[in-house]
Amino acid sequence: MSLRLYDTGTRSIRDFQPRKPGHAGVYLCGLTVQGPPHIGHLRSGVSYDVLIRWLRRSGYDVTYVRNVTDIDDKILVRGEEQGRPWWAIAYENERKLARDYAALNVAPPTYEPRATGHITQMTDLIASLVERGHAYATESGDVWFSVSSWADYGELSHRRPEDMLSSAETGAKRDSRDFGLWKAHKPGEPEDAAWTSPWGPGRPGWHIECSAMARRYLGDAFDIHGGGTDIMFPHHENELAQSRAAGLDFAKYWVHNGMLNLSGTKMSKSLGNTLSVAALGEKGFSAAAVRYYLTSVQYRSAVDFSEEALAEAQSAWERLSNFVHRTAEALGTEATIGGALAPEFTAAMDDDLNTPAAVAVLHETAREGNAALDAGDDAAAARAGAGVRAMLDQLGLDPLDPHWDDPGDAKLTGAVDALVKLALEQRAEARARKDYAAADRIRDDLAHAGITVKDTPRGPVWTVD
RNA sequence: GGUGGGUUGGCCGAGUGGUUAGGCAGCGGCCUGCAAAGCCGUCCACACGGGUUCGACUCCCGUACCCACCUCCA
Secondary structure (H helix, E strand, O other): OOEEEEEOOOOEEEEEOOOOOOOEEEEEEEEEEEOOOOHHEEEEEHHHHHHHHHHOOOOOOEEEEEEOOOOHHHHHHHHHHHHOHHHHHHHHHHHHHHHHHHOOOOOOOOOOOOOHHHHHHHOOOOOOOHOOOOOOEEOOEEEEEOOOOOOOOOOOOOHHHHHHOOOOOOOOOOOOOOOEEEEEEEOOHHHHHHHHOOOOOEOOHHHHHHHHHHHHHHEEEEEEEEEEEHHHHHHHHHHHHHHHHOOOEEEEEEEEEEEEOOOOEOOOOOOOOOOOHHHHHOOOOHHHHHHHHHHHHOOOOOOOOOHHHHHHHHHHHHHHHHHHHHHHHHHOHHHOOOOOHHHHHHHHHHHHOHHHHHHHHHHHEEEEEHHHHOOOOOOHHHHHHHHHHHHHHOOOOOOOOOOHHHOOOHHHHHHHHHHHHHHHHHHHHHHHHHHHHHHHHHHHHHHHHOOOEEEEOOEEEEEEO
């Protein structure tokens, strides 16, 4: 059994067989940094993070490229609106994106190229397309891809030319479906938003950057290309057409993640119905719970976001986290190291990353482990504890990973620990003389301070809410 | 209008032609001074109408509704 993935191009589940044994080249369309990221974007980041982790676990040496589109019409508009340089807008949002990826434990890609750093690779590719007769420049200095020159156009999204409406881009193009490769600089646009090219000053169209950057870092042919279903057409279709027309094999598999909806419609920058990770944090949801929430749904399914569902996910996540902590406290942290992935977990992951089924295995294992702890079966408990930890770690959700710790002041934590211990000693004395009113008062006082105390067979344990 | 996906129990969410998904919430019990956590048990299901089949939630046809894309968008 090995990894099988749903491939949009063939509309089927296919065995993953890399072009180069032992290596996997993956390109993910990252974000256009016109605004701060929302959790729909983060869903994409988490989904592919899970894929990359699984590929690595499966023994592949993975080269993972996730681009940043830092030049685009809307970024220029934002700059104009805010009276700031367009590149200041782009970089600010890129930093926010990096911050949110990090918060959700999304590992950095191997390379994270910016569009503006690869203009040369793009103009080279465009020149090649013009030379081959698949693109043409107009008087204005724009360059268009000729859709009619490429017979396979539509092979990815399975659209027939007669079904297609005209591209939104206007200009002196020969066919309404032709899309822009190079946009001539227009009067009034920032001078520093233009680069020199054989067709005059201008900037690249959206689609060409991904073709150029994928080629630059992954070669003319690579394994997996990913992105959201919303950019399958026209973006990916255009990428595919222009790359193939330029003589490149391009991606072998196309993977698309489902949308995250809010109140029934897609969360998107243009609709304004967005929700950030920080906003969820203010509502009391932990970053780990958000990651768990996004992971507990298969990546291709649409997710209708709701706080209720997220709250349920947080409870479920805490159950797993509690179990791992409980095992570590009872048997020592070293007993939770080196666990094995359950065969059912591996089978679920290999089956087009069926994370909900994988998570079900986690819960079943945790239940067995909790029962073993209750029964005093340390060996079985350790096996379950280490297994759950290993499987959670595989999903980027190891509760003992320092990543999830609150970055609080270590000295302050030490001081609080000493004070709470003092209070708990007094409570223990009260309980010993069966003065439960006094004991409960101490516990209530601590609760008011945000400290939850629970009694375990090995004594009280406290946590900060 | 075109293309694709979906409709599972109070909620989230997998899956299979005949066997308990899993979680959250609820209910009963065990444990606990109480609580929390945990364990055991339990209620609640496959949009609707036909068809195929010994048997369909699971395959086929139709209907309804929802979502995405067809225009910038993960």
